[in-house]
Amino acid sequence: MTSRVPDTNTKSDQALAGWEIASVVISCLIAEWVVLAFAGNSKGVLAIPVTLALAFMVFSHRARGESLRDIGFRLDNFVAATRLLLLPTVLTGALMLLFVWLLRGPEFRLAPFRLRLLTFPLWALFQQYALQGFINRRAQLALGRGLKSILAVSLVFSLVHLPNPLLAGLTLIGGMLWSAVYQRTPNLFALALSHATLSLLLALSLPTNLLYNLRVGLKYFG
């Protein structure tokens, strides 16, 4: 069920995998912090680091001989991955709702649905591709399968959600869950489903003053 992660025999290849992770994370940080600080909400400028990161990830997959199926764009293990994710997703969602209900008491109610929320599944798929399909696979090359690489991936996921403290904390936990499942059963569609479900619950249930509209990077302060 697990996917083929290219073999790495040398220290230099492990280091290269580490640099690949760093490079993609730096692109994210440039998009979140530098572009907004210097170019405002210019989508054209924002597209540059995003495109560079995407182009590099595609190049890296090709250079390492990874197919779409290897990365996790597949359906054969969708049910198995969904089974693995179902209980933790439901539990996490229930805990989140319980937390919000305790926090807000009788004022608790779900926010009205907005059209923007329809993009969550696609956005979740993109994030899971970058996080698992690329960073997790490179982390396994650099650190091996297991706890070390799972922790590294979740830390990276949390880092790019700073300085939003709630999101950074939640993505650390979510990152660990999704990374562990990916290493066992790499299916990005199932991960995106879990990710989108929890994000929707967050966006609909948590008050804006806690969530800051899911803002990260410099936008968090704006």
Added chain:
Amino acid sequence: MKLAHALIAKSMAELILVAALAVSFYLAAFPPSIHGWGEARPHGIAGWAVNHHKPWARLQVQLFIDGKFEASTMAYRSRPDVVAAGWSKDEWHGYEFEALATPAPGRHEARVYALNSSRHGAQQTLQMVGDPIWFDVDDQGIWHPLPDHELLTRRGQ
């Protein structure tokens, strides 16, 4: 192309992007085309301010004395000497800060800043025009510019 080469190329591209963004931001927020000058007069500060990129625009200038905001005005008064010296295309770039609260007797520092608007007004920055203006206030409340030799010593600090 090897993976390491792609990594280096991407890093270089991002370095250039960040540098270009930083420089363009700096040029928009603090345009080097803004010039000006100011001096102490017996009852205030006067001078001129011009933006070479927008030679027909009148700049708003703000006065700070000893680091505290004092007053704001438009630089639209007649200064034919500024045109004659080649600093501007028309004479209407002078400013005067008068009728200010007289500072306590002693030495003070004034700074004049031009207000610059960028990103369609989303950002406004203050850019100092000319040098800091040092002056002494005597017991009668008259402002006196510092003698040249003292000014040179201050600027050398």
